[in-house]
Amino acid sequence: MIPFARDGDLVTARFTPGERELLAGLAGQLVALLQERAAESPADVLYAQLGIGGSSAPPLDPAMARLLPDAYRGDAEAASEHRRLTELGLVDRKVANAQTVIRTVDTKVTVLDPGDVQAWLRHLTDLRLVLAARLQIEDDGDQGNGDEGMLDLYDWLGYLQGTLVEAIE
């Protein structure tokens, strides 16, 4: 790969075919996880269109719980009310970010406009949060428990995100 670099208002990178397949595959998996979560919500078409009417309880999967955290600590009622009103919107935006990545990674040269950059930044973070939960990285300094491949992936996504932040700074 050639990491992210700025080109005027745009940011570009080159990924190998294998990397492109990997990034698109991960984005697709995240979309599936998020949609699975959204499907747990009580079905109400009107509410769903407004992005409200989501679940009132946090996800059981620690990875999803980290992606969709409580907005209040120590106030379960306020947390669940807030979640009911905002979670579906948050899920939708995370899905849209993943879809932007799938769309923009599917070329020899990945070219990102400022909106795409924001989607990539958020999506790379979401992927790392999910992997960290799977690897049981919970505190600063945790090295992670899991297979080497997943740890390497976690580090690589961090490297990728680092170069993207540097490119826009």
Place this chain on the structure above:
Amino acid sequence: MPEVLEDVELHSETVSDQPWVTIVWNDPVNLMNYVSYVFRSYFGHSAEEAERLMLLVHNEGRAVVASGGREDMERHVEAMHDFGLWATLAKEGS
């Protein structure tokens, strides 16, 4: 004398108008330059202030990054969750 009274009134107004805070919590995942970037780009903090808040989160485990009305803080928390930062809102001083 009237000026003093005015001052007091203004102060109490400010306090009652801003009883909520947005708190960002430390996590082992987010990169330091990303957290700084979020504080700069979203809250419009200067590079120095963003860096200070990022280090506060990193070293103290949490930092108050904004204060104001409850609805505004809910909006900020939602935006932080969009960025993948771990944030909550609370009544000031709680």
